[in-house]
Amino acid sequence: MATPNGSSPATQAANKILARVDVDGHALPPSPAPSSPLSGRKRYALATELVYTETKDQYGASSVPIYQSATFKQTSSNGGSEYDYTRSGNPTRTHLERHLAKIMNAARVLAVSSGMGALDVITRLLKPGDEVITGDDLYGGTHRLLTYLKNNQGVVVHHVDTTNADNVKRVISDKTTMVLLETPTNPLIKIVDIPTIAAATHDANPKALVVVDNTMLSPMLFNPLDVGADIVYESGTKYLSGHHDIMAGVIACNDPELGDKMYFTINATGCGLSPNDSFLLMRGVKTLAIRMEKQQANAQRIAEFLESHGFRVRYPGLKSHPQYDLHWSMARGAGAVLSFETGDVALSERIVESARLWGISVSFGCVNSLISMPCRMSHASIDAKTRQERQMPEDLIRLCVGIEDGDDLIEDLSRALVQAGAVTITLDGFHATDAVIDSEDASA
Ligand SMILES: Cc1ncc(COP(=O)(O)O)c(C=O)c1O
Numbered sequence: 001m002a003t004p005n006g007s008s009p010a011t012q013a014a015n016k017i018l019a020r021v022d023v024d025g026h027a028l029p030p031s032p033a034p035s036s037p038l039s040g041r042k043r044y045a046l047a048t049e050l051v052y053t054e055t056k057d058q059y060g061a062s063s064v065p066i067y068q069s070a071t072f073k074q075t076s077s078n079g080g081s082e083y084d085y086t087r088s089g090n091p092t093r094t095h096l097e098r099h100l101a102k103i104m105n106a107a108r109v110l111a112v113s114s115g116m117g118a119l120d121v122i123t124r125l126l127k128p129g130d131e132v133i134t135g136d137d138l139y140g141g142t143h144r145l146l147t148y149l150k151n152n153q154g155v156v157v158h159h160v161d162t163t164n165a166d167n168v169k170r171v172i173s174d175k176t177t178m179v180l181l182e183t184p185t186n187p188l189i190k191i192v193d194i195p196t197i198a199a200a201t202h203d204a205n206p207k208a209l210v211v212v213d214n215t216m217l218s219p220m221l222f223n224p225l226d227v228g229a230d231i232v233y234e235s236g237t238k239y240l241s242g243h244h245d246i247m248a249g250v251i252a253c254n255d256p257e258l259g260d261k262m263y264f265t266i267n268a269t270g271c272g273l274s275p276n277d278s279f280l281l282m283r284g285v286k287t288l289a290i291r292m293e294k295q296q297a298n299a300q301r302i303a304e305f306l307e308s309h310g311f312r313v314r315y316p317g318l319k320s321h322p323q324y325d326l327h328w329s330m331a332r333g334a335g336a337v338l339s340f341e342t343g344d345v346a347l348s349e350r351i352v353e354s355a356r357l358w359g360i361s362v363s364f365g366c367v368n369s370l371i372s373m374p375c376r377m378s379h380a381s382i383d384a385k386t387r388q389e390r391q392m393p394e395d396l397i398r399l400c401v402g403i404e405d406g407d408d409l410i411e412d413l414s415r416a417l418v419q420a421g422a423v424t425i426t427l428d429g430f431h432a433t434d435a436v437i438d439s440e441d442a443s444a
């Protein structure tokens, strides 16, 4: 029905969408409306919410269809359709984003092409002269991007040991615009007190943004937005998708203005997650609870196995972890990544190369178990001098535990340790060699 000014309600609604403006006041193309996660209904347990979706497909499809289309037809030259172009928005991506908003306790989630893509979108909120405080144990790619911003964009980056909140408090000032944190850190599995650091940051500068990389825990185990973070991002390549068959990144926040600014960057630069990958991430996330449960159970067994044979293991599921209590005050589980040293790079190399069931590969959060040497692999982008300054052990072995049978994993690891000469065999079993134990004492 036409209205007095001649346009139909549908066209008026479309014009309203088209009237959205970007940070510079330019008109934005149509974009999916910010998510309304529960629409007033009861919240189920997380494992249920992960699989429960309310699709409103015209044919009742129970999994979201892949809208493999770059363009969407409009009902008039003024628009009239919720979508116009997949870079700006796509129904499969919107469905995923709304589902994840519910899981991540966020008002808005944005899905992008990788975890680094997510951090790129977030760091585009910075201007030259802005100050960022971050950790001294970080994923190598994060260090690389921050170094690029420091060297080329005039951003000041302070790396401090974030395991002690006082170190962060000492550097926070009214010039601090972003505090970027990981917990547990990758690869040294250090724990960072997110609530304390978030509160201190906001006290010092209410406009500063606390950004948490939650890749190591996933929303199954931790929701940093609930304890003071302003933005949470994750590599969807890891636990969220779970099968190492896609690259993805997700960004979550509660502030609508912040969400719109980041959406602007995604649309302007074209890093939104593709329809096909949105579908795969949506499918993967449904099994997150059951995968994480099995991966954690296996990781706990392996950590205990290594510790009981004399290795010093870095894993927050072990009471010996120096920040065990802090971790469990924030998180609902220990995750499935652990690391340990051998005291000798060549010995670590032999262990890694003797494993059969454990794939030699970067990444984590996958159904398969992986073994790696971070200094040569995931963290090789941190130069050797910086690695040494930050006391990153070159012999560090990282285990990313999958869903295989735990006995098989332990048997294969035992065989690799024996074959590599990392253990001494005695009548009552085997133990880490004296050399391994001595080196751990030295680095403790
Ligand atoms: C903790 C952490 N954050 C972010 C990333 C980046 O994710 P992506 O590889 O999906 O770009 C990775 C690994 O790559 C990571 O380990």
Ligand SMILES: N[C@@H](CCSC[C@H](N)C(=O)O)C(=O)O
Residues within 6 Å of the ligand: 139, 141, 186, 361, 362, 363, 364, 377, 378, 379, 381
């Ligand atoms: N060559 C890649 C290495 C990716 S590491 C992936 C993952 N975050 C991990 O910790 O294993 C690069 O240079 O980024």
